[in-house]
Amino acid sequence: MFKILLIEDDTTLFQEIKDRLTGWSYDVHGISDFSQVMQEFTRTKPDLVIIDIQLPKFDGFHWCRMIRSHSNIPILFLSSRDHPTDMVMSMQLGADDFIQKPFHFDVLIAKIQAILRRVYNYNTEKVVLKTWSGATVDYEKNTVSNQIGTVELTKNELFILKLLVEQKNKIVTREELIKSLWDDERFVSDNTLTVNVNRLRKKLDSIGLGQYIETKVGQGYMAREEIDSYDT
Template identity: 75%
Template sequence: MFDVLLIEDDRTLFQEMQERLSQWSYTVHGVQDFSRVMEVFTSVEPQLVIIDIQLPKFDGFHWCRMIREHSNVPIIFLSSRDHPTDMVMSMNLGADDFVQKPFHFEVLIAKIQAILRRVYNYNTHASELQTWFGATVDFERGRVTANDTSIDLTKNESFILKQLLEKKNKVVSREEIIQKLWEDERFVSDNTLTVNVNRLRRRLNEIGLEHVIETKVGQGYTARDGAGS
């Protein structure tokens, strides 16, 4: 059983999603007062958040920022707007996926299942610690520490970094990362991976790990091995 916090103000859609998700043994929690989303989040402590972009009071981006200040829980955005910038903004804020309305419920379920398997099984089996360019990478906590400073990675960022570090100095193709990360590349755009990798680079730059992930044009990405660092 997983607790899902569904932040959706369309009551008809909420009730439909609650009913359908319940059939898959997910416990769905909602929000009544959209100025108190964080209170509900803290009370429920969900394993997954699904959030609409257009909401009363504050939009979904605002609440994603607030959640990310306290938690790396997986987040899926829903949007009825056909703006490519919405997806880019979502990923930059640390969301794990983006679903365009109207959507096929089977696609949403596939995305939810892939994320939950990756997040809650991956951490159990990941190697706990690695040293890389003098930094300590803690996959269990999703944390990288260097120069007495730590950053917390999202689940996607941590997973991508793990794939690259498993093959240091070797090219890991974009297709391989997409397939392992989302399990079915039909459900993710190529641009989503680019956004995630760019965000990972920016986070590593914050602790002095610059130019440690290289882009191989037309091939994929390489993590330098950091030998002697």
């Protein structure tokens, strides 16, 4: 049973979501004191966090930053505000997905299932290390390492890199990436993929690898492999 921490201050909506998710066999926990979100996060040890943007004390962006400073656990944002910048900000802070209120419950459950499937299926893979352009990609630790240093990736960033590295020197279309990441492209904007790739490239820049993630205009992306690199 997956454990979900639902950070939502609308008690009616919280109870409705909790009841529906409990019916899908999820273990849902809430927040009683919105100044103690991190304490509840540490105590609960959830598999997924669903968080509203507008909250008492501090907004959801603040708590996303706090969670990301300690954990790569998947985060799904909820928002009643109709601002495109909210989605961009969410992705830049490391959220895995974003859903606009009001929403159909089928859309919410589809996003939750896709995230959990994507994140927690890694442990069943036999290949956990991959070499690429002189670096080691660790699928279990969510890291990329080379002689310059190590960067830690979010689940989305790692999944994107994995898809590209597994087909290195080949173009992976935006449509293929979106479908692999979110299972059904109807539930995600094209801009979300762009934000995730840009964030991945920025992290890789810090160890000299950002240039090896190439944008193929009108097509997709490619992980370029150096000639003297080898596969694991």
